[in-house]
Amino acid sequence: xxLIEIRDLHATVGGKPILKGLxxxxxxxxxxxxxxxxxxxxxxxxYVLSGRDGYEVTSGEVIYxxxxxxxxEADERARAGVFLAFQYPVEIPGVAGTTFLRAAINxxxxxxxESPLDAMQFLKFVREKASALNxxxxxxxxPLNVGFSGGEKKxxxxxxxxxxxxxxxxxxxxxxxxxxxxxxxxxxxxNSLRGPERSMLVITHYQxxxxxxxxxHVHILANGKIxxxxxKSLALELEKKGYAExxxxxxx
Amino acid sequence: xVANTETLEQVRSVADDGYKHGFVTDIExxxxxxxxxxxxxxYISAQKNEPEWLLEWRLKAYRHWLTMPEPEWAKVSFPPxxxxxxxxxxxxxxxxxxxxxxxxxxxxxxxxxxxxGIPLREQEMLAGVAVxxxxxxxxxxxxxxxxxxxxxxxxxxxxxxVQNHPELVREYLGSVVPYADNKHAxxxxxxxxxxxxxxxxxxxxxxxxxSTYFRINAENTxxxxxxxxIADEGSYVSYLEGCTAPQRDENQLHAAVVELVTxxxxxxxxSTVQNWYPGDEEGRGGIYNFVTxxxxxxxxxxxxxxxxxETGSAxxxxxxxxxLIGDNSxxxxxxxxxxxxCQQADTGTKMIxxxxxxxxxxxxxxxxAGRADQTYRGLVKIMAGxxxxxxxxxxDSLLIGDQCGAHTVPYIETGNQTAHVEHEATTAKISxxxxxxxxxxxxxxxxxxxxxxxxFCKEVMRTLPMEFAVEAQKLIGxxxxxxxx
Numbered sequence: 001x002x003l004i005e006i007r008d009l010h011a012t013v014g015g016k017p018i019l020k021g022l023x024x025x026x027x028x029x030x031x032x033x034x035x036x037x038x039x040x041x042x043x044x045x046x047y048v049l050s051g052r053d054g055y056e057v058t059s060g061e062v063i064y065x066x067x068x069x070x071x072x073e074a075d076e077r078a079r080a081g082v083f084l085a086f087q088y089p090v091e092i093p094g095v096a097g098t099t100f101l102r103a104a105i106n107x108x109x110x111x112x113x114e115s116p117l118d119a120m121q122f123l124k125f126v127r128e129k130a131s132a133l134n135x136x137x138x139x140x141x142x143p144l145n146v147g148f149s150g151g152e153k154k155x156x157x158x159x160x161x162x163x164x165x166x167x168x169x170x171x172x173x174x175x176x177x178x179x180x181x182x183x184x185x186x187x188x189x190x191n192s193l194r195g196p197e198r199s200m201l202v203i204t205h206y207q208x209x210x211x212x213x214x215x216x217h218v219h220i221l222a223n224g225k226i227x228x229x230x231x232k233s234l235a236l237e238l239e240k241k242g243y244a245e246x247x248x249x250x251x252x
Numbered sequence: 253x254v255a256n257t258e259t260l261e262q263v264r265s266v267a268d269d270g271y272k273h274g275f276v277t278d279i280e281x282x283x284x285x286x287x288x289x290x291x292x293x294x295y296i297s298a299q300k301n302e303p304e305w306l307l308e309w310r311l312k313a314y315r316h317w318l319t320m321p322e323p324e325w326a327k328v329s330f331p332p333x334x335x336x337x338x339x340x341x342x343x344x345x346x347x348x349x350x351x352x353x354x355x356x357x358x359x360x361x362x363x364x365x366x367x368x369g370i371p372l373r374e375q376e377m378l379a380g381v382a383v384x385x386x387x388x389x390x391x392x393x394x395x396x397x398x399x400x401x402x403x404x405x406x407x408x409x410x411x412x413x414v415q416n417h418p419e420l421v422r423e424y425l426g427s428v429v430p431y432a433d434n435k436h437a438x439x440x441x442x443x444x445x446x447x448x449x450x451x452x453x454x455x456x457x458x459x460x461x462x463s464t465y466f467r468i469n470a471e472n473t474x475x476x477x478x479x480x481x482i483a484d485e486g487s488y489v490s491y492l493e494g495c496t497a498p499q500r501d502e503n504q505l506h507a508a509v510v511e512l513v514t515x516x517x518x519x520x521x522x523s524t525v526q527n528w529y530p531g532d533e534e535g536r537g538g539i540y541n542f543v544t545x546x547x548x549x550x551x552x553x554x555x556x557x558x559x560x561x562e563t564g565s566a567x568x569x570x571x572x573x574x575x576l577i578g579d580n581s582x583x584x585x586x587x588x589x590x591x592x593x594c595q596q597a598d599t600g601t602k603m604i605x606x607x608x609x610x611x612x613x614x615x616x617x618x619x620x621a622g623r624a625d626q627t628y629r630g631l632v633k634i635m636a637g638x639x640x641x642x643x644x645x646x647x648d649s650l651l652i653g654d655q656c657g658a659h660t661v662p663y664i665e666t667g668n669q670t671a672h673v674e675h676e677a678t679t680a681k682i683s684x685x686x687x688x689x690x691x692x693x694x695x696x697x698x699x700x701x702x703x704x705x706x707x708f709c710k711e712v713m714r715t716l717p718m719e720f721a722v723e724a725q726k727l728i729g730x731x732x733x734x735x736x737x
Contacts, residue, residue, distance in 0.1 A: 052688050078694035090689040094707030103703055104693040111694070143707065160693065 003028045003199045004049075004069070004168055009060035010224075011048045018044040020224035021060070026168070029196040033210055034203045035235060036221035037243045042203045043087065045221070046172040049201075050084040051077050065167065079111040083166030085157040087173040092144040097156065100144050101126060101163055108164060129162040133189045151182030158189040169193070170201045175209035187212030207239035222247035284341035290314060293442050296341045300411050300445075303418060306425075313431035313441030320435040326598035327627040327659060328567050330540065333505060340443045340476070399459055405489075406451040407462055410478050413449035420451055424482055428511035428548045428575070436507040436542040436569070440476050444509070447478035452487035452518070461717050463492040477508040483518035485551060490521040492720055506565075508543045516551030516578065521559070523716055524572075525724055527731075528564035535594030538566025545572035546602075549581035549610075557584035558601070559715045561724045563731040566595060571629065573602035576610035576638075583612040586712040590705075590731045591624035591656070600630035600661075605641035605671070614645040617709045620656035621735035627659040634671040641668060647677040650708050652701070652735050687736065701736050702729025 002025040011019040018041045026032050036042050047055045049062065051074035062069040069077060092100065106116040117125065130140060133155045145153050154174055161169055171190065175183055190213050194200070202213055210218070210232065218234040219226045220243075228234065228246060238246065284295045293314045297307040322332075400407055406417060413421050431441035452458055483489055493510075506528065512520050522545075531538025541564070547556035558572040568591075574583030585601035603612035612632065620626045632643045649658035660677050682704055690700030706713065706725050713721055 050692050052692075053684070074688065074691040075694055075696050075700075078692050084692050086689065086692075090683075090685045092686055092689070092704060092707055094710040095703055099707075100690075100693070100703065103695055103699060107694040107696070107699060164693065 001066075002026055002063075003065060005063045006049075007061050007063075009048070009062065010058045011044060011060075012056050012058055013044060013054060017058070018224055019048065022221070022225055024219065024226060026199045026201065028167075028199055029194075030216045031194065031200040031202060031213065032217045032219065033213075033215035033232075033235060034201065034219050034221050034226075035205070035207070035238060037247065038205070040221045040247075041224045042205075042221055043172055046084055046170045046201075046203055049077075049170060050074060050082060075107075079108050081167035083161050083164055083169045085154075085161060085169065085171045085174050087176055089145045089148075089153040089157055091146045091148075093146055095144050097140045097142060097144050098123070098126060101140075101160060104160070105163055126159075126163060130159055132192065133159050133162070134185060135159055150177035151179070151185070154178060154182065154186050155189065158186055158193075162189065162193055165198075167197065168199050168201070170203065171213075172203050173205060174202070175204055175206060183209065184212060207235045210235045220246055284339060286339055287336040288314075288338070288340060288443070292340050296443055296445065299341060300414065302414055305422060306414060309426065309431070310442050313438050314443075316432050317435060317438035317442055320432075320438055323434055323436070323569075326569055326629070327625065327661075328569060328596040328598050330567055330596075333540075335439075338505065341445060396460070403456050403459060404453045405456060405458055405462075406449065408449055410444070410447040410449050410480065413480075417449070417451070420482065421449070421480065424480055424511065424513055426511075428513060428546050429509050429544050433544060437509050437544040440478060440507045440509045440544070444476040444478040447508070448481075449479070450481040450489065450491065452481075452483045452489045454484045455486045456484075457487065458489040461490045461492055461719075464494065475506055477506075479508070479510040481510075481512045481520055481522070483512075483514045483520050483554075485515045486517045488519045488521075490523070490717060492523050492525075492717060494525045494527065504537075504540055506539055506541045506543070508541075508545075510543070510545040510572075512545075512547030512556055514547070514549050514551055514554035514556055514578075514581075517553045518551055519555040519557075520547065521557045522547070522572070523720060524558075524560040524562075525720060525727065526560065526562045526564050526568070527727065529566075530564050530593065530595050531566040533593050535566050538595070539564065540567045541565035541570065542567075543570040545570065546575065547573070547583070548575040549578050549583060549607075551581070552578040552607075553580045554578050555582040555584070557582075557586070557715070559586040559712065560588070560599075561712075561716070561727070562587070562589040562597060562599060563727055565597075568595075568597040568599055570597075570599045571601055573604070574612065575604045575606065576612065576641075577606045578610075579607040580609045580611075581607055582610070584715075585612075585614045585616070586715045587616045588619070588709045588712045588728070589617070589626060589628075590619045590621075590728065591626045592621040592732055592735050593624060594622070595624045596626070597624075598627040598629055600628045602631040602633070603643060605632075605634045605638040605643070608638060609640040610638055611641070612643045614643070614647075615711050616645075616647045617712050618647070618649045618658050619652065619705055619708070619732070620649070620658045621652035621732055623655045625657045625659075627661060629661045629663075631663040631665070632673055632675075633663075634666040634668050634673070636667040638668050638671065640670050642672045643674065645673075645675045647675075648708070649677075649679040650705065651679065651681045652732065682736070697736050698729060698733050701732050702726075705729070705732060 004026050006022060006024045009019050009022045034042060057070055102122050109116055135155055215232055218230055218232055220228040284292050293310050297310055429437050431438050448464060481491060514520055528539040528541055549556055556574050562568055576583050583603050589597045589599050591597045601614055614630060616628045618626045618628055628647045634641045647660045651658055658679060662675055664673055666673060686704055687700050690703060705728050716724055
């Protein structure tokens, strides 16, 4: 049974149709990449799946882990294991990274009926995950994302993903704003989180990221629909030929 | 330092009195006649068996009060107060008038206690449930008093101090907030019923945080509370007032006065968590909290630091201030004020620099939600003789929703060329991006608001004593419940 099955999804933003009949199914443990030109609906898809206000589903359905995903609130989806790595992680002044992570992890534990982690257990747990991503204690103590470089922000997103251990991770243009070294580090972090129980949806504009996070399936999104699906070679072909070849001049 | 026997005896008797009034004796209901007159003032003074000079002082305050206009400059609005429609003195309720168990207490109140993680026994005390004389807090308080006796600290109710330390009360009462200071302070001076008195002897560092919570007979002194704290040369005390649990009171008007005095090299840290009943969602029935708090740094190198977390009351009118008289003295004001629903708050501080090289810091964080209105009002005044004075002020406002208001009204007056005064102010809204980010990490809307607002207030929260800080953080979240979405 797929972890998530999206059927003929239509969604609008501010009354404007953006997704126009998108269907996609991801099995547990699979990594799918969605590629598409600007304005094709990539970010909209990530927000619709994570339940952001203002992204209205007009028809279609999404079955996630056996339940109707669209019936859940954003925070319920998160606690049910849907994680979105943001393209632009948000700054929260005055809130230490550790404080935020602890609140998040304890929210999930509470949902599962587990007792909250105490400060020592939590710190031990986070430090293990953080060191793999080259995240220092100092960075953990700093206010969340405030004054972080692009690379630091993205590493921090991956740390949150590592700590929260989602079933479905959606990576929204995780490569944007990263130099090649930062990209490698982030990709390593993501790869270390691949496993039979975790599915990933990697949204990207460029093929570059997929050299490092190698997908099982690649889909091309244009004008709110998936117009072509294939294996990882599709990304390479796309890189060679450009979007115009696949989606027509107007969308390129 | 060793306290002399006499002091020890006095403190012991104070402690014993506390028991009598607090828990053991069944006091019959006694009330002054309704309304305010010279007779009311005399009645209160007689009930408290006060010396003649104190009665005279009360009467002078009352007569002056009659001539004073209501302060109308604050940005708050409420119908005129009918002073003749209140009772100004009533003895503590007897046990049979109190709720007999938590079953008789408003379930909403209990729900909040639950969220704050307050143990059952303490819930009973806070809710005013009639409890046995054998009560945990009595033994805690006894241990507490013993430790204080050993170092000669005087800590008890104001009434006890009038009886046992009249010379100290007479020297300092009204010396920082004169009865003619403002209308609310004059009213308090005329009809105050009780409050706290603290004296820290020379060179003593008070071995624990002093908390009103442990002053056994703190009940029923809420309406016109009077507090006086004196830190003698080289001493230090940290004082905690209020508690995070919501406090209810049938009296709508609260006009407290707090006076602090520090002599050479002394320091007072005064922390408040104010959570009086704010009224219902339309603001009906909430407390009017009109407080005059002021500290005088009389001595060289002395310091007074105010920290306040204001979440309750329908209307807050409060400006904890410092008179920086001694050379090199330091005044600090750290404030978090939260107003939701229809709450109004006009709060801030006055830092009056009189001595040379005096320094002050003001950090104010205001959060407004719902239809609430909030004003920071502050005065930094550098007198001509205050060579080398310095002030740093930072006022930040956070708005939640689009129907609330935040206003910053800083007054800066400098009379000395060498003064250095800095003012920074920001206003921000909780962004939809921040909220969604938190929700996406599994926090509920309420948890998200709590995390974001606590981050906003962090600089102030970390000045709170540890045991207060944890509860105050939870309180911030609870105060804003339902304000988003």
